[in-house]
Amino acid sequence: MSIHHHLDDASLVRYASGDLDAAFAIVVASHLAMCGKCREAVRLAEAMGGVCLTETPEADLSQGAFMRLSQRIDAELDKDQAQPGEQQTSEAVASADVPLPLSHLIGGSLDDLAWRHVVPGVQRYRIDMADTQSSLYLLKIGSGRTMPEHGHGGTEMTLILRGSYSDVIGKFDRGDIADLDEHVEHQPVVDSTGPCICLVATEEPTRFKGIVGRLMQPLVGI
Amino acid sequence: MLKVLQMEKPTADAARIADQAVLKSLLSDIALSRDKSAFEALFVRFGPRVKGMMIKSGASNDVAEDLVQEVMLTIWRKASLYAPERGNVSTWIFTIARNARIDRLRRQPVQAYVDVDTVSLVCDAPNAETAVMGRQNAEIVRAAMDTLPAEQRDVIDLAFIQFMPQSEIAKTLELPIGTVKSRVRLAYKKLKQNLEELR
Numbered sequence: 001m002s003i004h005h006h007l008d009d010a011s012l013v014r015y016a017s018g019d020l021d022a023a024f025a026i027v028v029a030s031h032l033a034m035c036g037k038c039r040e041a042v043r044l045a046e047a048m049g050g051v052c053l054t055e056t057p058e059a060d061l062s063q064g065a066f067m068r069l070s071q072r073i074d075a076e077l078d079k080d081q082a083q084p085g086e087q088q089t090s091e092a093v094a095s096a097d098v099p100l101p102l103s104h105l106i107g108g109s110l111d112d113l114a115w116r117h118v119v120p121g122v123q124r125y126r127i128d129m130a131d132t133q134s135s136l137y138l139l140k141i142g143s144g145r146t147m148p149e150h151g152h153g154g155t156e157m158t159l160i161l162r163g164s165y166s167d168v169i170g171k172f173d174r175g176d177i178a179d180l181d182e183h184v185e186h187q188p189v190v191d192s193t194g195p196c197i198c199l200v201a202t203e204e205p206t207r208f209k210g211i212v213g214r215l216m217q218p219l220v221g222i
Numbered sequence: 223m224l225k226v227l228q229m230e231k232p233t234a235d236a237a238r239i240a241d242q243a244v245l246k247s248l249l250s251d252i253a254l255s256r257d258k259s260a261f262e263a264l265f266v267r268f269g270p271r272v273k274g275m276m277i278k279s280g281a282s283n284d285v286a287e288d289l290v291q292e293v294m295l296t297i298w299r300k301a302s303l304y305a306p307e308r309g310n311v312s313t314w315i316f317t318i319a320r321n322a323r324i325d326r327l328r329r330q331p332v333q334a335y336v337d338v339d340t341v342s343l344v345c346d347a348p349n350a351e352t353a354v355m356g357r358q359n360a361e362i363v364r365a366a367m368d369t370l371p372a373e374q375r376d377v378i379d380l381a382f383i384q385f386m387p388q389s390e391i392a393k394t395l396e397l398p399i400g401t402v403k404s405r406v407r408l409a410y411k412k413l414k415q416n417l418e419e420l421r
Contacts, residue, residue, distance in 0.1 A: 073258070
């Protein structure tokens with residue numbers, strides 16, 4: 001897989017330090033599942049955390065802290081011996097379409113989802129998450145369709161899962177991520193023969209402009 | 223060996239590298255022979271620092287103690303998953319501490335933060351490049367961080383030691399968010415450059 005659009009360095013560091021909220025973290029983790037370069041980049045950012053950990057001032061642990069831990073471990077060891085051969089259940093298996101971190105939320109298929117039409121040529125599948133103030137959803141945009149021009153109310157991340165689109169920034173194919181801040185205005189056109197499916201996290205409702213834009217509002221309506 | 227000892231800087235570096243080797247062998251003793259004395263050594267070394275981080279990030283004493291237990295238990299359980307060629311022990315423990323803290327804060331049982339080595343779609347074995355990175359990472363990153371201007375280093379410390387969000391850092395330092403982001407980018411770029419120079 002050849003990926004041309006990667007995470008912004010500031011986002012890499014936010015991910016590494018645990019600063020991204022759940023919706024954005026899912027988009028980033030899904031991109032990492034598809035992008036070796038960004039996996040390596042996150043590892044480097046996490047190494048900053050490793051250095052910081054070794055330089056953090058120590059805080060005294062309570063009396064008997066290791067004893068308590070040791071007892072929990074003994075209990076686990078006993079259990080392991082009582083139930084030999086019992087393996088931990090393996091995690092959901094990633095399909096060709098759906099990266100592992102996303103498959104925990106939507107399962108392994110993009111085609112079996114309850115897509116809802118928002119405007120002609122555009123369907124949405126909203127992913128409910130408890131721990132986020134942002135929105136996470138999938139968009140399916142028909143071939144040749146144009147998303148209406150919109151400025152961003154806040155940070156937005158878009159990961160392409162199928163098909164492709166182009167905008168002023170360039171061409172976005174499967175695995176590419178558009179990691180945009182609030183200043184970017186763009187108008188993606190789907191240029192793949194089939195529909196383009198992307199995973200989107202937005203910090204605030206995206207503001208669409210004009211009459212078409214108002215029609216598009218249900219896309220992100222909170 | 224004696225020659226090395228006479229020079230101050232290399233000694234510190236050599237000691238750190240030797241120390242990394244010790245940490246890695248402790249982990250491998252835990253993984254392979256469920257060695258509790260190795261585990262205790264790791265606990266003594268990292269437990270108080272993990273607690274220090276949690277307290278700095280705003281956790282109460284009780285919550286911080288609890289998180290130390292969680293982090294150490296995860297280390298015990300997952301010791302066999304640690305891949306030395308991917309990075310050093312303190313980085314691995316940092317990510318476990320980060321995830322434990324997020325788990326504590328969240329209500330939904332969905333892991334948004336992943337071990338970057340376990341998510342890839344295709345099976346990509348660590349190549350020679352990442353292996354070299356893993357061995358040298360710790361010292362290069364530390365050295366690069368030591369040379370950062372204070373204004374960049376402060377932002378990194380707030381982000382990683384106190385788990386402070388970039389938006390919060392901006393408020394605390396009374397800076398525009400864009401300035402915080404560009405300091406983060408500069409710091410990260412410095413690290414990357416230092417690493418690439420050695421390839």
